[in-house]
Amino acid sequence: MRIDILTLFPQHMDEMLHESILGRAAKKGILEINCVQIRDYTENRQNQVDDYPYGGGWGCVMMAQPLKSCLDSVVAASGDRKRRVIYLSPQGKTFTQQRARELAAEYEQLILVCGHYEGVDERFIEACVDEELSLGDFVLTGGELAAMAVTDAVCRLVPGVLSDAACYTGESHWDGLLEYPQYTRPETWEGRTVPEVLRGGNQAEIDRWRRKQMLLRTREKRPELFERFTPDAADQKLLSELERDARRKVLTEPIECRPAAPEDIPALSLILRQARNYLKRHRVDQWQGDYPDETDLAAHIEAGDCYILSYAGRPAAVFCLTMEPQPNYDLITDGKWRFDGPYASLHMTAVEAEFRGSGLADRMIEAGEELARGMGALSMRVDTHRHNEAMKALLNRCGYQFRGHVLVDEPKRDPKRQAFEKEIREKE
Numbered sequence: 001m002r003i004d005i006l007t008l009f010p011q012h013m014d015e016m017l018h019e020s021i022l023g024r025a026a027k028k029g030i031l032e033i034n035c036v037q038i039r040d041y042t043e044n045r046q047n048q049v050d051d052y053p054y055g056g057g058w059g060c061v062m063m064a065q066p067l068k069s070c071l072d073s074v075v076a077a078s079g080d081r082k083r084r085v086i087y088l089s090p091q092g093k094t095f096t097q098q099r100a101r102e103l104a105a106e107y108e109q110l111i112l113v114c115g116h117y118e119g120v121d122e123r124f125i126e127a128c129v130d131e132e133l134s135l136g137d138f139v140l141t142g143g144e145l146a147a148m149a150v151t152d153a154v155c156r157l158v159p160g161v162l163s164d165a166a167c168y169t170g171e172s173h174w175d176g177l178l179e180y181p182q183y184t185r186p187e188t189w190e191g192r193t194v195p196e197v198l199r200g201g202n203q204a205e206i207d208r209w210r211r212k213q214m215l216l217r218t219r220e221k222r223p224e225l226f227e228r229f230t231p232d233a234a235d236q237k238l239l240s241e242l243e244r245d246a247r248r249k250v251l252t253e254p255i256e257c258r259p260a261a262p263e264d265i266p267a268l269s270l271i272l273r274q275a276r277n278y279l280k281r282h283r284v285d286q287w288q289g290d291y292p293d294e295t296d297l298a299a300h301i302e303a304g305d306c307y308i309l310s311y312a313g314r315p316a317a318v319f320c321l322t323m324e325p326q327p328n329y330d331l332i333t334d335g336k337w338r339f340d341g342p343y344a345s346l347h348m349t350a351v352e353a354e355f356r357g358s359g360l361a362d363r364m365i366e367a368g369e370e371l372a373r374g375m376g377a378l379s380m381r382v383d384t385h386r387h388n389e390a391m392k393a394l395l396n397r398c399g400y401q402f403r404g405h406v407l408v409d410e411p412k413r414d415p416k417r418q419a420f421e422k423e424i425r426e427k428e
């Protein structure tokens, strides 16, 4: 791609446009960017490029002759190429990513004409310009900033300028959406932590999350863009999920925690089935066999360690809490427990589907901690599958820390679990 910029200020532009990515591409011969001084093509002794407007009025207008001579010289020097002459003007069509793509794909040379003062003689535009492009509905002093913006946006789309097409195809405005939020190190900055999903390493989940964010932020930040966007079937599905998220319950009714009773088993097994399906949908190899089922519930209820969290009197979450030492926790690998003394462990936690995202899961953990404290526990231990992002995010939010790996007895399933711990003793 060759770009020639006709301007009264070539020097500063040249420096800017030969820095960094474009500069390197120019060195490699992928781009050629020339900034040409219009004043060098005047035919008067004073090298005058502008004059007063016919009909009177404020300021001066750039004369057609120097512009045309400059343009002719550039065309003559650049040979036979598919070229487009563009005048940067507040009266042009607004420049967009779509137009940048078309210009990069369709032309071998762009000649960008920068006006100054009150603009340029209309006859030059009529005779020589193929297209007018504007940077937006505002007026600049000259066309230079606009020409640099067009040059930059077009050139980065030229093959070879960026290392991979993926560098720009996923960016804002490529397919009508804004890009997802980006984060870099450190993981926590001023109390704000990078979203869990981005740290989990599950690429399919990351891609889904990012696409959802693109839809969400375009709808919120640029509703007019979103109106023009046509979602495909996959996007439609994500949008329905976003609708569901928005309708999520706000907890206004009383929440109570009590030991579960045998008559709760049907409601609790429904919650466990929902959790099993949720894990299956998220490809988590946990609870995908028989465990936990009604027999397990009945056994825990009989042992007195199964609890129910009810919302407005209706079963909304289930968990088991025990002070029994867990022999498999003694065999922790890749780390160690940090807190000595009696501990409680939390198992079989599940929240009714309708309450996902409502904060009820956090209330369940709090309720478990309060019970555990009442039983004399100084710390709480929990394990979960390494792909169970929802549980890990919950534990993270509630102040639990990863300690290592333990093995659980879930027949024919991946037995490895991540182990988390939190000190729960009352601070004096």
Ligand SMILES: C[S@@+](CC[C@H](N)C(=O)[O-])C[C@H]1O[C@@H](n2cnc3c(N)ncnc32)[C@H](O)[C@@H]1O
Binding pocket: 087, 088, 089, 090, 091, 113, 114, 115, 116, 117, 118, 119, 120, 133, 134, 135, 136, 137, 138, 139, 140, 141, 142, 143, 144, 146
């Ligand atoms: C002060 S402006 C002239 C504006 C002109 N009198 C008008 O009202 O349409 C001087 C030059 O800046 C450039 N310019 C100003 N605003 C621009 C914009 N929004 N986009 C692109 N170029 C712009 C054009 O090259 C223009 O010739």
